[in-house]
Amino acid sequence: GAGVSQSPRYKVAKRGQDVALRCDxxxxxxxxxxxxxxxxxxxxxxxxxxxxxxxxxxxLPSDRFFAERPEGSVSTLKIQRTQQEDSAVYLCASSPGLAGGLRTDTQYFGPGTRLTVL
Amino acid sequence: AQSVSQHNHHVILSEAASLELGCNYSYGGTVNLFWYVQYPGQHLQLLLKYFSGDPLVKGIKGFEAEFIKSKFSFNLRKPSVQWSDTAEYFCAVNAYAGKSTFGDGTTLTVKP
Known part of the structure; x- marks a missing residue:
């Protein structure tokens, strides 16, 4: 695709539920x-x-947050036992080069996933 | 730890007015500096960046920023704003591998 994509765009979870947010x-x-x-x-x-x-x-704010990128492409951010304070927009960004040293490539952002925890 | 401070939370200007948005960072070493913009309903996108060299950096849509090392500042400027510049502007600093720190943003409203 032409840009970074994220899914879902919106997620409503009840307190205590686990959620998984995807980034391409x-x-x-x-x-x-x-x-x-x-x-x-x-x-x-x-x-x-x-x-x-x-x-x-x-x-990562607590051990309830876990992220993975097993094949070096798609990434998933998982939040276990969601709390109200987890309500936020979760943004994913990618950049073409290595994020090392003093020179950082431009980051290209996705649209974000808005998580609301009730 | 690095931090970024944006002094203006909300700026309202009329078209053709000049713009300057303040950004100060705290970190004693070499940094990379960025301004990102988020137009209504769109993604964050890069406006301009400074890595090294000429401290006056020009970006897209007529924006520029000046890095003043002695003041730890990277203010964004535009001589004449347009209604289409209405957006939220974020200053960001990157002082070491990977991790960027963003300010809390400035919402710019340009009245036609």
């Missing part, structure tokens, strides 16, 4: 990032992958 990056992009954006705030880094390797997961 631009074909061939090496790096993939997940961000959480709460209402009225900027995106907050969650984790990033270089191919299938998860190189930084320091932004």
């Amino acid at each position: 990056p631009i074909s061939g992009h090496v790096s993939l990032f997940w961000y959480q954006q709460a209402l009225g705030q900027g995106p907050e880094f969650l984790t990033y992958f270089q191919n299938e390797a998860q190189l930084d997961k320091s932004g």
Whole structure:
């Protein structure tokens, strides 16, 4: 596809449910990032992958959050036992090069998944 | 830890007015700096970026930004705004591998 796609676009979950959010990056992009954006705030880094390797997961807020990218392409962000404070837009971004050193490629963002936890 | 501060939460201008949005970051070392824009109903997209070299960076749609290292600032400017510039603008800094830190954004409303 031409850009980063995410599904579902909207997700409503009852508190305690597990959810899985999917990201399809631009074909061939090496790096993939997940961000959480709460209402009225900027995106907050969650984790990033270089191919299938998860190189930084320091932004994941708790052990209920888990991300994977098993084949170095599609990625899934899973949230277990959702809580109301998990309500946010979850953004995925990809970039063509390696996210290493001091030079970072432009990140191309998807439309996000808006998660509402009731 | 790196942080980004955007001073203006909401800016309202009339068409043809000049724009300057403030962005300050806290990090003592070398950084990469970005401005992203999100038009209503659209994805975040890159407006301009600074890696090194000339501190005055030109981006799309007539936007420019100036990196002033001594002030830890990367302010966004446009001499004459248009109604179509109505959007939310985010400043971001990347100081080490992978992790970018974003400001909380500035909503710009341009009145026709």
